[in-house]
């Protein structure tokens with residue numbers, strides 16, 4: 505969303521018309537870690553991805569990140585002075601019956617924190633969505649703004665941490681506070697997910713507690729992250745009890761969630777398409793294509809599994 509009409513230095517009010525805003529003024533907002541756990545668990549138990557993402561998008565559980573995301577939204581980048589910034593947590597987005605789950609680190613201060621959609625409006629997203637489009641997972645090769653016509657097919661994007669952190673570095677406490685949102689979202693999409701692509705080592709590490717909460721037995725030692733790293737995990741045998749991590753009480757799996765269908769989930773490592781990584785050639789468009797083509801094959805998208 506661009507332009508001067510209605511532009512403020514404050515975050516977008518829930519339910520005020522921002523494209524794709526899942527929340528309404530009545531959406532409950534967590535104000536601490538216990539609140540995030542409780543609200544995530546409730547939405548998960550209700551089996552409502554829409555309510556879960558709505559609650560994610562108004563969360564205020566991490567004081568440092570709330571202050572940072574709102575300061576960035578108020579000060580803005582010089583080239584975006586005339587734009588309204590989202591300034592709220594960036595919820596999961598994409599296909600509700602995804603076969604490929606793409607797990608990132610956190611929204612960028614002037615990317616997702618500006619546009620309200622993960623990997624949208626920044627250089628990382630330019631490279632990532634171009635690859636996803638080439639591989640048949642994204643409707644168009646660009647992702648510039650909420651409401652731009654972009655659509656994910658067979659894929660869903662989530663972040664380990666939903667608020668833009670200073671210097672792109674969330675603290676351990678912030679990562680753990682946000683983990684219940686991730687675990688609950690995974691629980692709701694797990695019945696269809698076959699492949700999880702982790703963009704960067706932080707996402708790779710965040711995937712383990714997410715998988716554990718869904719009942720997966722984790723390999724020991726844990727496979728190391730690298731570009732092209734793979735780890736196949738057998739799906740939980742029977743009716744896993746999804747748990748909200750970090751002290752949350754165990755809950756029955758949401759309706760229809762019996763763990764990923766088809767027996768296993770493949771974890772795939774991919775270097776993060778950050779500006780630094782793409783400028784230095786550490787990760788190239790061809791390398792991203794290779795990972796996402798592998799993900800599509802393993803997920804049975806566009807051909808044989």
Ligand code: SF4
Pocket residue numbers: 540560563564565566569570593665666667678681682683685
């Ligand atoms: S990082 Fe996660 S838990 Fe912390 S305020 Fe943002 S959405 Fe809430």
